[in-house]
Amino acid sequence: MCKKRKNTTKLNNAYFRGVGKQAFPTTLLSFQKKWLDTWRGNPPGPILLIFGLITGIIMSIPIVYVIWRSLSAGAERWIRLLDTRIPQLLWNTLSLAAAVTICAVVIGISLAWIVIRTDIPGKKFWQWILALPLAIPPYVGAVTYIIVFGRSGWTRDLWLNSPWLTSTFGIYPINVYSFWGVFLILSMFTYPYVYLIASAALRKMNNNFEEAARSLGMNTSQIFWRVTLSLLRPAIGAGAILVSLYVMSDFGAVAMLRYVTFTAAIYFQRAGFDTASAAILSLVLILLTIIILWIESVSRRKNKYFQTAGTHRELEILPLGKWKVPALLYVSIIFLFSVLLPISVLAYWSNIGIRMGALDSRFFGFALNSLKISTLTSLLCMLFALPVVYLKNRYPSIISSAIDRLAYAGYALPGVIAALGFIFIFNNHLPALYRTFYMIVLAFIVRFLPQAVQTSEASISLISPRIDEAARSLGCPPWKVLLKVIIPNMLPGILAGGALVFVSSIKELPVTLMLRPPGFDTLAVRVYFEAHEAVYHLAAPAALLIIIASIIPLRYMLSKY
Numbered sequence: 001m002c003k004k005r006k007n008t009t010k011l012n013n014a015y016f017r018g019v020g021k022q023a024f025p026t027t028l029l030s031f032q033k034k035w036l037d038t039w040r041g042n043p044p045g046p047i048l049l050i051f052g053l054i055t056g057i058i059m060s061i062p063i064v065y066v067i068w069r070s071l072s073a074g075a076e077r078w079i080r081l082l083d084t085r086i087p088q089l090l091w092n093t094l095s096l097a098a099a100v101t102i103c104a105v106v107i108g109i110s111l112a113w114i115v116i117r118t119d120i121p122g123k124k125f126w127q128w129i130l131a132l133p134l135a136i137p138p139y140v141g142a143v144t145y146i147i148v149f150g151r152s153g154w155t156r157d158l159w160l161n162s163p164w165l166t167s168t169f170g171i172y173p174i175n176v177y178s179f180w181g182v183f184l185i186l187s188m189f190t191y192p193y194v195y196l197i198a199s200a201a202l203r204k205m206n207n208n209f210e211e212a213a214r215s216l217g218m219n220t221s222q223i224f225w226r227v228t229l230s231l232l233r234p235a236i237g238a239g240a241i242l243v244s245l246y247v248m249s250d251f252g253a254v255a256m257l258r259y260v261t262f263t264a265a266i267y268f269q270r271a272g273f274d275t276a277s278a279a280i281l282s283l284v285l286i287l288l289t290i291i292i293l294w295i296e297s298v299s300r301r302k303n304k305y306f307q308t309a310g311t312h313r314e315l316e317i318l319p320l321g322k323w324k325v326p327a328l329l330y331v332s333i334i335f336l337f338s339v340l341l342p343i344s345v346l347a348y349w350s351n352i353g354i355r356m357g358a359l360d361s362r363f364f365g366f367a368l369n370s371l372k373i374s375t376l377t378s379l380l381c382m383l384f385a386l387p388v389v390y391l392k393n394r395y396p397s398i399i400s401s402a403i404d405r406l407a408y409a410g411y412a413l414p415g416v417i418a419a420l421g422f423i424f425i426f427n428n429h430l431p432a433l434y435r436t437f438y439m440i441v442l443a444f445i446v447r448f449l450p451q452a453v454q455t456s457e458a459s460i461s462l463i464s465p466r467i468d469e470a471a472r473s474l475g476c477p478p479w480k481v482l483l484k485v486i487i488p489n490m491l492p493g494i495l496a497g498g499a500l501v502f503v504s505s506i507k508e509l510p511v512t513l514m515l516r517p518p519g520f521d522t523l524a525v526r527v528y529f530e531a532h533e534a535v536y537h538l539a540a541p542a543a544l545l546i547i548i549a550s551i552i553p554l555r556y557m558l559s560k561y
Contacts, residue, residue, distance in 0.1 A: 044395045045477045051387040056403040058384075059446055062413055062421030066286060069279035069424065081280055085265065089281070093261040093288070096182060096254075097247040103187040104243045105236055107334060108194025113224070114327050116202040118320050126331055127199070131558060133338040134192040135550035137507035137524070139252025140543040141189045143531040144342040145181070146256065147349070149174050152534075182259045186247055188338040193246070194239030196558075201235035202228075207316060220318060244292060248285065249414030251510040252528065262288075266416045267510060275420070282417040343547065349540030358541050363526075367545060370522040373437060373512075374505040377444040378452075378498040384445060385452035385497060390482050393460050394468060408450045415510035418443045422515060435517040443511045448504045452497035459493025460486065499553035507546050 035043060043049075115126045133141075149155050159165050159172045175181060205228070213223045229236075251263045260268075262285040269278035320327055350358075388407045391400035422443045426434040433439060463486060471481045487494070509524045516525065523542040530539035 038399065039395055039397050042395060044391060047477075048387055048391065048482065049399075051384075052391045052400070052403045055384045055388055055449070056406040058442060059406040059409050059449065061425055062418045062446060063286070063409055065421035065424045066279050066282045066417060069276060069420075070283040073276035073280050077276055078280060081277060085281070086284060089260070089262050089265055090284075090288075092179075092259070093248055093285075096179065096186070096259075096261060097244045099183050100186045100190060100247045101240050101244045103183070104191040105194050105240050107187065107191040108239055109198050109229075109232065109236065111191070111195050111331065111334065112198035112202055113228070114331060116199055118318050118327065120320060120324065120327055120331065126335075128555075128558065129335060129339060130331070131192050131196055131554070132551070133189045134196075135503060135507075135547050135554050136189055136339075136342055137252060137509070137543075137546065138186055138189045138250060139256050139509055139524075139531075140346070140507075140527060140546065141185050141338075141342050142176075142253040142256035143527065143536070143539060143543065144345040145176055145185055146531070147345050147536060148341065149176050149181075151175075151177075177257050177259075179259065182254055182257050184337075185253055185257070186250065188334075189253075190243045190246055191334075191338070193242040194236070197235045197239045197242075198232060201232055205231055241293065245289060248289060251414070251416060252524075255528075256531065263414045263416050263510065266414070266420070267514070270416065270420060270423075270514065275424075278416075278420060282414075282420060285414065285417070343544075346540045346544040346547070349536045350544050353537035353541045356537055358538050363541065366521050366523050366526050366542060369437070369520060370506050370524070370546070371549070373440055373444065373522065374502050376441050377448065377505045378502040380441065380445055381449050381452040381501045382456075382494050382498045384449055385456045385494070386482065386487065388449075388453055389456045389460050390486065393457070394465060404453075407453050409446070413446065415443075415447055415508060416514065418446045419511045419514035422446075435515075437517060437520055439515045440512055443515055444501075444505050444508065447508065447511060448501045451500045451504060452494075455493045455497030455500065456490060459490035463489050496557045499557040502553045503550045503557075506549055 044052075111126075111130055114120055115123060115130065120126065147153055155174065156172045176185075213227045218226070248261070249263055250261075251267060254261050254264050255267070262281055266278045266281045266285070269275075269281065353359075385407075388403055392404045422439050426439055467485060467489075468481050471485045476484070507524055509528055512522050512525055513528065516522070523546050527539045527543045527546070530536070530542070
């Protein structure tokens with residue numbers, strides 16, 4: 001319980017008017033006034049502020065390193081990269097991000113509309129199963145597509161063993177090691193970002209608008225294009241940004257399929273010990289990300305859509321009629337290529353691997369390392385997200401706003417860039433922690449803290465500030481209000497954020513690949529190395545375990561949002 005505090009406001013004001021002016025220098029009084037003005041007369045407690053500042057400092061490490069290292073790289077290296085590498089990398093990265101984003105938006109919106117708005121058979125099953133690719137890392141998907149469609153894959157063997165196919169169509173036409181191969185794989189495993197956001201928006205949409213459009217003579221198709229899509233504009237923008245940033249930061253799938261984007265080039269420059277060139281490429285990628293975010297924010301400000309009806313009516317379920325079979329076929333094809341195919345291939349090779357002794361002590365060591373890092377990261381992200389969210393929502397100021405924006409830096413930072421920053425800091429200033437798993441955890445926090453912040457912010461927005469004021473009036477300091485009042489009320493959102501961070505951490509590849517200490521391999525690292533050597537019976541069990549370990553927290557997260 002909090003002890004009731006005395007009302008000292010009048011005493012403090014009198015003190016600063018009288019005795020305070022004599023006891024303290026004018027500069028100190030001026031600083032105190034500016035400090036109160038910064039927080040609008042309501043500064044947070046020191047414990048809460050210190051935790052928030054520590055979070056901001058940790059999140060700024062990679063950005064500070066990239067800017068400093070790239071600016072000190074020298075004009076000659078900048079000119080060489082601008083003339084040779086950067087133009088081609090820009091084309092590879094932007095064309096891939098644009099193509100995958102458009103495809104993922106089309107798939108995600110269409111699936112969300114079919115599953116939420118129509119009477120497709122098995123609605124509950126499709127709502128859950130179509131989100132499952134979120135638990136399958138794209139590099140795992142790349143491995144399964146190589147096994148099935150690669151140069152020595154199952155499909156090629158069937159093609160060459162069929163005289164009719166070879167005589168009619170010639171040589172085997174599929175090349176997964178190409179732009180189109182990377183495009184297909186990333187599209188199949190990133191569309192859930194759009195699908196989930198659009199599904200949530202469709203559930204909250206007001207039917208009054210569609211009824212008004214129908215009363216004006218519009219048919220279902222016209223209503224979809226002119227009304228539904230307009231109201232889905234924020235969801236489409238949010239999903240598109242998530243997909244485009246993910247594609248620009250992806251390393252595993254592009255490395256597996258030997259397609260060079262900025263992230264792959266940064267990793268290979270770092271592997272060749274050319275950290276200056278890696279920093280220059282990182283800075284270009286960060287600037288590119290900032291430009292994309294700015295374009296999306298400007299577009300969102302120019303096109304705003306609100307539901308202003310006084311009454312809310314649930315959307316009606318539309319009968320598919322003659323379109324039921326085509327819709328079911330379309331949904332089944334997406335399910336086949338994004339869920340059924342990769343899991344079936346992994347199960348097949350895992351069965352072979354288990355019979356050949358793949359589940360040995362080394363395998364369980366990899367699993368333990370992954371579980372340890374992912375669990376610790378999710379717990380710390382839940383902890384660090386709390387002061388960021390609480391400061392932003394309850395103590396708005398330029399300081400809390402800066403901490404909040406730094407917390408979201410992870411969205412704009414690919415894993416290789418975060419890893420570069422931590423390598424520099426720990427190698428030069430904290431050598432005792434260099435090449436320890438604590439480095440990996442801190443880099444994971446930079447990468448995935450925004451996910452915990454988002455879910456926590458959604459929860460705290462539902463809690464009235466008057467609850468805080470009531471607790472403060474009883475003498476509770478801000479940290480105790482947060483601990484005893486706010487956290488119990490926003491616990492479901494906090495846990496959902498932790499679940500999402502766990503799923504992201506257990507499948508993260510480039511950060512672990514660059515920061516792991518000697519002999520400290522995770523499931524993701526083993527999948528990468530074993531698949532590169534085409535030892536699929538050892539790669540498959542690790543990949544399948546990543547998916548299984550991700551399904552439980554993913555299911556919990558989907559039940560909350």
